[in-house]
Amino acid sequence: MNYGTIIKKLREEQNKTQQEIADILGIARQTYNHYEIQENIIPLKHLNNLANYYNVSIDYLFELTKQKKYNNFQKEINIDLSKERLKAFRKEQKLTQVKLASILNTFHTVIVDYEHGRNLIATPFLYTICKKYNISADYLLGKINDPKYLR
Numbered sequence: 001m002n003y004g005t006i007i008k009k010l011r012e013e014q015n016k017t018q019q020e021i022a023d024i025l026g027i028a029r030q031t032y033n034h035y036e037i038q039e040n041i042i043p044l045k046h047l048n049n050l051a052n053y054y055n056v057s058i059d060y061l062f063e064l065t066k067q068k069k070y071n072n073f074q075k076e077i078n079i080d081l082s083k084e085r086l087k088a089f090r091k092e093q094k095l096t097q098v099k100l101a102s103i104l105n106t107f108h109t110v111i112v113d114y115e116h117g118r119n120l121i122a123t124p125f126l127y128t129i130c131k132k133y134n135i136s137a138d139y140l141l142g143k144i145n146d147p148k149y150l151r
Contacts, residue, residue, distance in 0.1 A: 086114055
């Protein structure tokens with residue numbers, strides 16, 4: 001996962017300081033700095049806010065595609081659609097919740113919570129799924145309907 005380099009590049013292209021971007025996200029500059037150097041994992045809500053601010057896709061921030069943005073994208077993550085798409089994806093891949101949890105090195109109950117919409121999928125888990133299965137993060141999050149699979 002190398003979103004830090006991308007968000008730094010986009011910030012510099014806009015001639016913005018880390019403080020200005022931190023203010024947009026409502027966080028401390030030091031916290032934002034930790035996201036850029038990837039010392040801390042950026043929460044999905046902040047990643048989505050950055051994608052919207054820079055008018056790029058989450059797939060682009062994850063370096064899953066060179067295409068900066070998609071047509072007909074939604075700015076907000078749709079948790080109801082996301083939970084359904086994650087479940088459908090898992091079944092399409094013939095993965096049980098236990099097997100997906102094992103792939104992500106987490107607990108079965110975490111997957112259950114994602115599929116019931118109790119929690120939004122964690123950034124590293126989303127990235128791992130998208131990278132391993134070439135599926136769009138923006139699609140899984142309900143921000144776009146197409147493309148579903150990348151490449």
